[in-house]
Amino acid sequence: MDETSTVMSAVRAPLEATALATLGEANTEGRAAVQVLLDLSMQAVQPTDLDQIEAEGRHLAMTRERFDQRLAALEDALFALEEAVTTCLDDATVQHATHMTLHTAYRTVITTLARGFQAGGDALARAESARAQLEQRRLRAVQRINTVANSTMNIGEMLETAAKIIADELPIDLCAIFLYDNQNDELTLDAISASPDEVAGHFIIHLGDQITGVVAQRAVPDGVPNLHDWTIPPIETQMFGREYQGVYVMPIICFGGESSILEGAITLLKRATLVLSAEEFAFLELVAGQLALSMENSKIYRHAEETRLRQMSNIAMLQSVSATVATSFDLVRVLQMIISQAVQISGSTAGAIFLLENDGALRIASRSEMNAPSLRDTSLRVGQCCVGHAAEGGEQYWGIDCMHTNPECYLRHLSDQMPHIHSSLAVPLLSKGLVKGVMHLVRTERHMQPGIGARLVETFANEAAIAIESTHLYEETRTSLEMKSHLLQEMHHRVKNNLLSIAAILRMERRRTTSEETTRVLSESISRIDGMAATHDLLSRDEHIGMANIADIATKLIGVVSAYLVPPTLRVKFETRTKDVEVHSKKALVLA
Template structure:
């Protein structure tokens, strides 16, 4: 009864759903509104209803697969059911029993459709959740595997051992039977097996493949991944697959490429399985990441080796430069220094020959100072004009220059006329030798390679050029200074010689006057004057025979002793004058003053100390302490007939004159004079006949002068 009534009002019910859905063409066939209406009026009976429920369940699955919202679909069904229920109340308002039956049928139908839609949607959702859970677990495992691979790559383990560990981890993670890693040799253009987790192919780790040979060679040649469900079924791949004792069917092979400033092929990584297998996108991505890790690891190793080699080379270069600089600072042997520079410049620049040219004084031509790897006969007669050849042009412009194969066309080049040499040399670098913008010459580096030197090599040669320029300039300055010193020394010796002669002439005149005078007092005064003059002459004679204007203190004392013995020793007395060794060097300014002072002290010791004795000892000694020189004249005589300060001694007496001379002369040296008596023990002395005389303990007169040693006066 209800189905008949509803069938009579289908058009009205469709119009109701049309207004609710907004579809002016009526509910579209297959839509939720259309299916709900069809199930309500029961056109197809129970089978139709079952079919509608299946379609709703399938729609729920489809909705879940597409990521749609279940709430929106359920809300739509509720809207359609409410609209139909309201319309049915209008249609069946006069038939309450049918209205209740229609409402109950609509409610049950709505519940069934919602349940079917939810069941289908939930089924897919549960499956997706399960798959996501599995994918998450798999991703975690892959991340752990990648962490292990990355840790091994960053460790200090040997490279082959690292690759073996990586191959083992990849095989375990992908559950394959074989993982192999090949490296590409750019020079030989072949792939060499470096690591595998399974059996070795024929040839073991020495197994090699050419580009485009086997699947590894094909991947390396094309730079693209290769996948095969059954590699043995492809004759192009079977070459490598048959190299193993086990049949491997499933194959995934990927290139190992370093993507830096320029792409560089590192090698190939392959995974294989005994059964036929299709590898997933996730598995391909995993192996791609592993290949990237290997590429970065290999590139880092290569960069580390390059950096380490560069550091070693830089250390070697710096040590060489330091050694050359040390030699320049420690020696003025120009030939030795320049030979070292030419040799080291060749070794550190990677060239074969080098040559250092010096600019002639007329600044028009260059000649060779030192060379390495060139014929000696060739370079000794070689001269190059300024502006000619690479060397001459470098000197003319004052700038470094590099050229390749310029020898054949440059007729002024010294290599141009030597076919054998020009065939071996192809590039040249010339660097001018400059000191304070003054060009002294140039250094040239010759190489057999047809390429220019790198900026680092060029800078190294420039450094050596600076060292050579300094060496040449230092040698020139040293030679000029040496010649100046030699000239000064010759002039000073000549001056001292002439002064000595003049003083000898004065002493001769005084001696002649002494012999002619009849007064004993005048004769004695003249004798003292002759002694003083001859002492000065002896000192100048000493200076005339030295290389520079300075003399040892003991040499000065010996000269004075010789003169004093000849002029002052009284007849019949045996006076021994000793000079103790003393290596103190006295500068020229103080030599003559000190000689006069020692002469006066020795003269006073003989004249006053030995006046009451027939024999005695006079000792001259000197020492230096804290920059002060002390000279003592010690005698064992009776001492002076007075003990007064110098200011109270008689200026008119010869004795007073001698002490006054000492006081004024030592004052010129900013020194002091003292005269005292002491009781002391003196070691044994030698008599004139060679017998020892023990002086023992007694009183001694000590004349002492002290003055600062000014070494700046040496020159």
């Protein structure tokens, strides 16, 4: 210790007190700096103390505190000590030497503090660079998952990619991803970061069981850092044939508005203690959110695709029914096809179609999935049960549990055999505003959601009404044509008989006459009348009423000519060369 340091040690107490009084109580950093400068001036500072000052500089840089404030506090402490030296020491030479010692200590502290601050800044820059690189790498990892999710609707492929990426990015040994089955309340293992050969069979965890099931049920990320205190380890740590010590579970939840949907869970396993940092947790949470969104989008896409295929199938069914209605007059076949398709499209359990007869009764005409023999001859009156109400009002009629409570329901006696049936829909078959019948569908649900199913049921009901009307028109037209055919056949038959009677009278006259000219004229007339009678005979046949074949007409006429116009002494050979052509009655008579 030199002479100046010895002097300062002797007067340290008054120097310190005077300097602290100058700084005041509020300047805490300056008061601490007074102690450091005095210790360093009196050579009472050890190398470890300088290391501490350097560490303080590093701390300032790492915590991003202001370095200039620390310098200002040291400067305040130096000025306060200089004033204290002037006050407490009378000798000018000693004062000057003491001032120089304080300035040396000040520079030493500034240099050491700056060196630590620079080192801390460099370390902070390296840490930030490493963090930025890590964030970029994890961002690229999330983008890879997003790319797979957008390029394919294969959930398995997306989850397998995600499991491998998570295992690469986090300090774990294995990542397993489970999918939630809300119908069975189960979590099924769907993807792992390791080889699938390491999994022993189809792995399922019930919701609320084991660590994964409990965390998924609570919908809050959680885990067990170390399982060394567990007597019976959870099954997650044993399912891959290895002993894992740390488990962490992140639920995969899709949030939408005020509701949330559990999609699955991500289970992390490590053969040592597993604790995630804030950055690692944020990465895992981001991946879970991305997977939840992709899973929900996949469900929406799958549902839309199923709806599209179902609609295409429904349209094909409707086209098939329309084609059958347009081309077939077999009412039983058409109605059976319509009720079968209506039951399938509407998701009903069974159904039947009733026809409104002329006597006002509703009689069952076709059934689907109603195989009880007792229903074969079912007949209802208008106003009875749902079917009768729909026929009476001409509007759709809903019934809830009517087959179990309404004694007039035609299915009441089957209530014990169909306990699961709860609702029914009766749709009137309307044609030109008139009720032709009723379509009746029964369902297990207590309601039918309005939509394409309900609209298609109404469309099928309209098709049934058209089929009934078309069949009735066909039957009326066929009956009318048969009646006209019988009348036309009878007319031709009577005309033929009248012509033959005329021919018979002319033959009688021919036998009585002695004139050769009269005989020739009568014979020619008889021949013509017989030809016309033969043609009417052809026109009265059942095969083609009012139509005659030219070949048949020619054959008939040859017979007539041979009999009445060819002399017995003349041998004539007739040959017909006609095509198979039919002509109408008027042309046939002219030809004859």
